[in-house]
Amino acid sequence: xxxxxxxxxxxxxxxxxxxxxxxxxxxxxxxxxxxxxxxxxxxxxxxxxxxxxxxxxxxxxxxxxxxxxxxxxxxxxxxxxxxxxxxxxxxxxxxxxxxxxxxxxxxxxxxxxxxxxxxxxxxxxxxxxxxxxxxxxxxxxxxxxxxxxxxxxxxxxxxxxxxxxxxxxxxxxxxxxxxxxxxxxxxxxxxxxxxxxxxxxxxxxxxxxxxxxxxxxxxxxxxxxxxxxxxxxxxxxxxxxxxxxxxxxxxxxxxxxxxxxxxxxxxxxxxxxxxxxxxxxxxxxxxxxxxxxxxxxxxxxxxxxxxxxxxxxxxxxxxxxxxxxxxxxxxxxxxxxxxxxxxxxxxxxxxxx
Numbered sequence: 001x002x003x004x005x006x007x008x009x010x011x012x013x014x015x016x017x018x019x020x021x022x023x024x025x026x027x028x029x030x031x032x033x034x035x036x037x038x039x040x041x042x043x044x045x046x047x048x049x050x051x052x053x054x055x056x057x058x059x060x061x062x063x064x065x066x067x068x069x070x071x072x073x074x075x076x077x078x079x080x081x082x083x084x085x086x087x088x089x090x091x092x093x094x095x096x097x098x099x100x101x102x103x104x105x106x107x108x109x110x111x112x113x114x115x116x117x118x119x120x121x122x123x124x125x126x127x128x129x130x131x132x133x134x135x136x137x138x139x140x141x142x143x144x145x146x147x148x149x150x151x152x153x154x155x156x157x158x159x160x161x162x163x164x165x166x167x168x169x170x171x172x173x174x175x176x177x178x179x180x181x182x183x184x185x186x187x188x189x190x191x192x193x194x195x196x197x198x199x200x201x202x203x204x205x206x207x208x209x210x211x212x213x214x215x216x217x218x219x220x221x222x223x224x225x226x227x228x229x230x231x232x233x234x235x236x237x238x239x240x241x242x243x244x245x246x247x248x249x250x251x252x253x254x255x256x257x258x259x260x261x262x263x264x265x266x267x268x269x270x271x272x273x274x275x276x277x278x279x280x281x282x283x284x285x286x287x288x289x290x291x292x293x294x295x296x297x298x299x300x301x302x303x304x305x306x307x308x309x310x311x312x313x314x315x316x317x318x319x320x321x322x323x324x325x326x327x328x329x330x331x332x333x334x335x336x337x338x339x340x341x342x343x344x345x346x347x348x349x350x351x352x353x
Contacts, residue, residue, distance in 0.1 A: 009038040017075030019278025020288035027290035072271040095150040101244030106322040109249030121237025146188040155199035174228035175207040255296035272296040312350035
């Protein structure tokens with residue numbers, strides 16, 4: 001364990017889950033205990049049994065805690081009738097999802113090009129919030145909504161991300177590509193693109209490109225190095241995130257951040273979670289791959305301005321996988337605890353002297 005620093009504690013709302021959730025939580029706590037920071041986890045039981053027993057009360061408890069800590073980590077949860085993910089996103093006004101998709105050496109993939117995509121998805125609107133309506137017996141209609149405010153929030157987030165990533169990893173800023181079907185969806189996607197263009201006026205140092213979404217998918221497969229931060233509407237972000245996960249070879253390494261914003265379009269609440277599900281077939285067997293939740297925790301560390309720790313955690317984890325020290329789903333032989341331990345043992349080597 002590294003020596004703790006004198007900085008104040010970081011309070012985190014922790015939404016406990018189902019299936020492999022408890023094992024992922026153990027991995028997070030083992031890493032947190034080893035880092036030189038005092039983390040205080042405010043645990044809330046979000047298991048299916050507790051949600052069904054307590055109803056809205058457990059949602060109220062989670063919202064109150066998250067509005068107080070401004071920070072949360074969430075584990076996979078079972079959806080039965082109502083998605084807990086959708087509930088908490090609605091309660092906390094999460095309007096942006098950020099999901100990196102980055103190639104990891106040591107993971108087998110049919111795609112041989114290096115991928116370094118940072119997908120910023122507007123998490124509201126589109127057709128996802130609309131139940132649709134039947135018109136007679138043989139037709140159906142759905143209302144597609146795009147709102148200015150979430151577009152502004154996502155655009156600012158994307159340009160800030162590109163600026164910070166470029167300063168960290170290179171001599172210039174990352175570029176932002178906004179993508180839609182604005183030539184066809186002229187009103188909705190047209191509004192999105194016009195808002196992004198307006199926000200870009202505040203970030204003239206960051207290159208902004210516009211790409212039609214169908215062309216974007218093809219061009220990413222042909223040459224992913226041409227794209228860095230990609231900003232998209234709700235449905236497009238869903239499609240693109242899943243495709244990108246396939247390109248890098250594993251859903252088991254997908255992590256995401258969910259964000260709400262204040263009146264100045266600055267991040268208010270941030271919640272981080274793995275992209276995978278509850279995996280009931282291996283739950284309780286110490287076989288779960290904690291890579292995604294640890295990468296999500298690394299994103300949390302970046303968010304609270306401990307990039308040094310987040311980067312060291314990522315380098316340690318990626319180095320372990322590259323050297324063949326991985327869980328069985330990635331072709332290795334380690335169980336959850338063993339993989340977590342070897343990641344922890346190598347973090348110190350990646351911290352600044």
